[in-house]
Amino acid sequence: MIRLGLRLTFRGGREAVARLVITALATALGVGMLLSTVAGMHAVRAQDDRYAWLETGAGFVHPRPVPAGTTPLLWSLSPDEFRGRIIARVDLAALGDRSPVPPGLTRLPAAGEYYASPALVTLLKKAPHDQLAARFPGRLAGTIGAAALAAPDSLVAVVGRTPQELHAYPRAQAVRYISTTSPAECRSGCYAIGIDRNGVQLVLGVVAAALLFPLLIFVGVASRLSAARREQRFAAMRLVGATPRQIAVVSTVESTVASALGVVAGCALFAAVRPLLARVPFTGARFFRSDLAVPAAAWPLIVLGVPVAAALAARLGMRRVSISPLGVSRRTTPPPPRAWRLLPLLAGLGELTFFVFAGRPRTTEGQLAAYLGGVLVTMAGLVVAGPWITLLASRLLARGTGRPAVLLAGRRLADDPRAGYRAVSGLVLALFAASISIGIMATMHGKRIVPTYGHDPAETMVLRLNTQEFPGSFTEPPGGRPPAVPASLVAQLTAVPGVRGLTLVRRDVTEVGRFADPFLGLVRCADLPHTPALGRCPAGAVTARIVVADTSEGRSGKAVVPVASPDLASLPVIAVVLDGTRGGLERARTVLERAFPHFVPFSIAEEQANRPSNQLLEQFQRLADVVVFASLVVAGCSLAVTVAGGLAERKRPFSLLRLAGAPLGVLRRVVLLESGLPLLALAVVSAGVGFLAAGLFTRSQLQQTLVPPGAGYYLGVVCGLVLALALIASTLPLLARLTGPETARNG
Amino acid sequence: MTETLLRAIGVELAFGATPALRGADVEVARGEMLAVMGPSGSGKSTLLHCLAGILVPDAGEIRLGDDRIDVLPEAARSALRRDRFGFVFQFGQLVPELTAEENVALPLLLGGTRRPAATARAREWFARLGLDGLEGRRSGELSGGQAQRVALARALVVEPDVLFADEPTGALDSLTGEHVMELLTATAREQGTTVVLVTHEPRVAAYADREVVVRDGRVTSLVPAP
Numbered sequence: 001m002i003r004l005g006l007r008l009t010f011r012g013g014r015e016a017v018a019r020l021v022i023t024a025l026a027t028a029l030g031v032g033m034l035l036s037t038v039a040g041m042h043a044v045r046a047q048d049d050r051y052a053w054l055e056t057g058a059g060f061v062h063p064r065p066v067p068a069g070t071t072p073l074l075w076s077l078s079p080d081e082f083r084g085r086i087i088a089r090v091d092l093a094a095l096g097d098r099s100p101v102p103p104g105l106t107r108l109p110a111a112g113e114y115y116a117s118p119a120l121v122t123l124l125k126k127a128p129h130d131q132l133a134a135r136f137p138g139r140l141a142g143t144i145g146a147a148a149l150a151a152p153d154s155l156v157a158v159v160g161r162t163p164q165e166l167h168a169y170p171r172a173q174a175v176r177y178i179s180t181t182s183p184a185e186c187r188s189g190c191y192a193i194g195i196d197r198n199g200v201q202l203v204l205g206v207v208a209a210a211l212l213f214p215l216l217i218f219v220g221v222a223s224r225l226s227a228a229r230r231e232q233r234f235a236a237m238r239l240v241g242a243t244p245r246q247i248a249v250v251s252t253v254e255s256t257v258a259s260a261l262g263v264v265a266g267c268a269l270f271a272a273v274r275p276l277l278a279r280v281p282f283t284g285a286r287f288f289r290s291d292l293a294v295p296a297a298a299w300p301l302i303v304l305g306v307p308v309a310a311a312l313a314a315r316l317g318m319r320r321v322s323i324s325p326l327g328v329s330r331r332t333t334p335p336p337p338r339a340w341r342l343l344p345l346l347a348g349l350g351e352l353t354f355f356v357f358a359g360r361p362r363t364t365e366g367q368l369a370a371y372l373g374g375v376l377v378t379m380a381g382l383v384v385a386g387p388w389i390t391l392l393a394s395r396l397l398a399r400g401t402g403r404p405a406v407l408l409a410g411r412r413l414a415d416d417p418r419a420g421y422r423a424v425s426g427l428v429l430a431l432f433a434a435s436i437s438i439g440i441m442a443t444m445h446g447k448r449i450v451p452t453y454g455h456d457p458a459e460t461m462v463l464r465l466n467t468q469e470f471p472g473s474f475t476e477p478p479g480g481r482p483p484a485v486p487a488s489l490v491a492q493l494t495a496v497p498g499v500r501g502l503t504l505v506r507r508d509v510t511e512v513g514r515f516a517d518p519f520l521g522l523v524r525c526a527d528l529p530h531t532p533a534l535g536r537c538p539a540g541a542v543t544a545r546i547v548v549a550d551t552s553e554g555r556s557g558k559a560v561v562p563v564a565s566p567d568l569a570s571l572p573v574i575a576v577v578l579d580g581t582r583g584g585l586e587r588a589r590t591v592l593e594r595a596f597p598h599f600v601p602f603s604i605a606e607e608q609a610n611r612p613s614n615q616l617l618e619q620f621q622r623l624a625d626v627v628v629f630a631s632l633v634v635a636g637c638s639l640a641v642t643v644a645g646g647l648a649e650r651k652r653p654f655s656l657l658r659l660a661g662a663p664l665g666v667l668r669r670v671v672l673l674e675s676g677l678p679l680l681a682l683a684v685v686s687a688g689v690g691f692l693a694a695g696l697f698t699r700s701q702l703q704q705t706l707v708p709p710g711a712g713y714y715l716g717v718v719c720g721l722v723l724a725l726a727l728i729a730s731t732l733p734l735l736a737r738l739t740g741p742e743t744a745r746n747g
Numbered sequence: 748m749t750e751t752l753l754r755a756i757g758v759e760l761a762f763g764a765t766p767a768l769r770g771a772d773v774e775v776a777r778g779e780m781l782a783v784m785g786p787s788g789s790g791k792s793t794l795l796h797c798l799a800g801i802l803v804p805d806a807g808e809i810r811l812g813d814d815r816i817d818v819l820p821e822a823a824r825s826a827l828r829r830d831r832f833g834f835v836f837q838f839g840q841l842v843p844e845l846t847a848e849e850n851v852a853l854p855l856l857l858g859g860t861r862r863p864a865a866t867a868r869a870r871e872w873f874a875r876l877g878l879d880g881l882e883g884r885r886s887g888e889l890s891g892g893q894a895q896r897v898a899l900a901r902a903l904v905v906e907p908d909v910l911f912a913d914e915p916t917g918a919l920d921s922l923t924g925e926h927v928m929e930l931l932t933a934t935a936r937e938q939g940t941t942v943v944l945v946t947h948e949p950r951v952a953a954y955a956d957r958e959v960v961v962r963d964g965r966v967t968s969l970v971p972a973p
Contacts, residue, residue, distance in 0.1 A: 229843065240829060244825070
């Protein structure tokens with residue numbers, strides 16, 4: 001039987017080969033996606049692990065055994081930036097000749113030397129010296145190896161200092177070992193660097209689950225190709241005595257061969273897209289290609305699991321076909337779908353509505369379970385309700401029409417609405433996914449207030465001197481008070497080419513006893529025009545209280561408030577604000593870093609971009625784009641395969657209609673209507689349900705009313721639908737070929 | 748006394764609410780050629796399907812020799828069709844993906860005969876039924892008459908006890924139909940095969956030893972063939 005199954009699979013004619021190829025292709029896409037997801041998760045872990053050494057000296061890293069005789073190393077980590085890109089900078093000084101060496105280095109840099117990552121070396125060569133290289137004292141001793149780099153384009157510098165120099169660094173501490181505790185493993189007290197590994201892996205899992213729907217539909221569509229012919233074949237075999245078991249063996253062989261080929265093609269596909277995947281910065285950084293590896297334990301599961309799953313599915317799927325040796329001749333019309341099919345959809349939306357009134361769950365895990373569960377049930381609800389909606393639309397279409405094409409299409413859809421829906425189900429789900437993600441993203445973007453005051457946020461730089469800003473924390477400056485800003489430095493900064501203006505912000509002493517808010521400060525109104533991003537004083541005001549680069553979204557854009565004029569010159573400077581070109585600001589940053597090595601200057605644009613919530617939003621946006629794009633591609637494939645397969649299946653009735661005098665144009669309209677009608681009807685429903693679900697989510701989770709998407713969404717939907725109709729139309733030339741008079745005779 | 752090989756006793760079968768057989772009784776003797784006639788929708792094909800173990804009656808019995816076959820499990824009825832029955836239908840009974848030779852060898856392959864032996868036996872039938880040169884063709888590449896002869900070869904290759912033929916000439920022109928019927932009757936008689944032939948054409952029924960008429964789900968008359 002296995003040999004016969006192989007014979008039918010490979011030499012069963014063009015239709016059998018087409019079915020084999022398309023099923024293998026669908027499986028290949030699934031396997032490729034599965035491998036990409038597993039490799040992506042591995043890459044996220046590998047990337048996160050390579051941030052571990054930067055946690056050296058952090059409070060709660062797991063201690064490591066220190067070899068006897070190890071001498072301490074003075075270590076200070078500080079973030080730096082260049083044109084929006086973060087540079088991890090470690091200043092260190094060995095206190096003996098047996099100090100630990102960080103990964104990626106063969107030896108510690110001596111004082112007056114530094115090591116840089118390959119990407120930083122390139123940048124150092126490209127950027128003007130006074131904008132970047134001048135920040136690193138001494139000579140470049142070599143490049144940092146990949147073992148210390150989270151990503152191929154990571155910007156990292158390890159700068160050698162004398163112990164005396166480093167003792168002056170407030171964050172410098174003596175360490176005896178280099179941390180191997182990754183940020184994800186570090187529960188508290190660690191630096192907020194790296195990535196939210198668990199979060200990204202969870203989101204990747206969600207992406208894979210979201211892509212699984214259209215892929216399973218595609219595999220299902222492919223396996224149903226030429227179903228009538230297969231039924232005829234199996235019925236003929238049953239007639240001459242093949243047992244249901246023998247038929248199941250043949251069918252299982254076919255499915256297993258197709259899925260095995262799909263696994264091979266999927267592995268090849270993964271190998272081909274791996275370099276491209278490595279370039280997708282879904283954690284905010286690109287990946288080393290070697291990071292996108294599939295763990296050895298996962299290979300047998302995928303390589304053997306997929307064909308076994310396909311074989312089981314074939315076995316289950318053959319139950320219906322193997323019932324009778326009379327095959328299709330005794331097939332009865334299935335009962336029409338009923339209105340209860342709306343219940344799962346209503347249940348999904350009901351769950352999301354519940355949280356609008358009951359309030360969102362408190363924990364992140366709870367929220368994830370609640371909303372993800374609601375969205376998945378709604379998605380499944382669309383799948384279940386689809387045939388009923390198709391039936392409704394087809395009855396409306398066929399009612400009272402006098403046009404033969406409309407009547408034929410309407411009646412056929414009403415006869416088997418499940419088949420009509422199946423063709424477009426992938427696109428319907430893709431549209432749902434697009435609508436819900438775009439709805440949520442539009443609302444989240446709408447919620448984000450960007451305090452630019454009509455000014456380019458990349459052209460304003462702030463150096464805060466009243467706190468030491470460090471990833472994840474604000475701490476007191478050394479000595480508990482801001483360092484003085486000498487007049488010579490102000491003069492030097494204003495003389496930097498590209499710097500247009502400078503404002504000194506001083507400690508707010510106008511409200512004694514109030515909570516010391518590090519973001520509030522006083523300025524001279526006369527200075528504000530030099531730094532337009534800080535706002536404008538009302539006419540006549542001399543001194544004002546302002547908010548300096550507020551990182552809390554709720555306070556952004558606060559007005560400039562005039563206050564009584566104290567003696568500003570006697571108050572300590574808490575922030576230096578500069579306005580200038582991007583190049584000018586990088587030069588100024590170099591000057592500032594050399595003057596205040598313990599503080600980190602940042603542009604407002606960088607501050608916004610590096611805010612964790614914004615980074616997360618960008619990552620979600622990227623992943624949502626991937627889901628929508630991939631879903632649309634897969635769904636388009638499903639649609640084309642279904643329509644073309646449907647034509648091949650029905651070539652005999654169509655050719656009989658042609659023989660009976662039906663013009664080809666009528667048949668073309670039938671085919672277009674059969675897929676177009678459910679597509680358009682369900683597009684409206686799925687987009688509506690998508691936005692409703694998005695609105696319910698934003699109401700309960702973000703306490704925001706849904707922000708309608710921009711024109712781009714509608715344009716995208718219309719283009720997608722036109723493309724889908726074009727896909728259907730592209731199969732129409734087959735109609736003329738398949739429905740020739742000889743088909744009616746031979747069929 | 749002639750031995751009864753196949754017998755339907757009080758067979759009833761309904762498709763949903765529509766009764767197809769309402770207590771049909773018929774007997775077929777070993778080596779006999781029985782024509783089952785009747786108008787469209789009378790239940791004659793359903794009776795054949797019940798006799799062949801394709802359909803299981805709602806009531807009544809089907810006996811092959813002394814054994815009831817209507818109570819056999821599906822696998823046993825499949826084995827019966829494979830080893831002891833042969834079928835020739837109006838159309839559609841060939842597996843489209845297989846060549847004519849593979850189609851003829853199929854019942855043997857299903858029964859576990861090794862491929863070379865099955866192919867050799869299939870080839871014998873190609874020679875006997877004048878199908879030489881058509882071995883490598885698929886069903887779509889055969890004429891109606893050729894396809895029916897291939898189906899006949901496939902039905903006879905297992906040397907069945909009973910050959911069931913349902914409108915075997917229904918899709919053929921009269922000349923080709925006659926040729927197929929001559930081959931069918933000649934080879935069946937030569938092998939001593941019992942034949943149950945469903946037809947609504949008196950001309951085809953004339954090849955049989957005896958005729959029964961099915962009307963409204965009952966075998967209403969027994970008419971000796973002229």
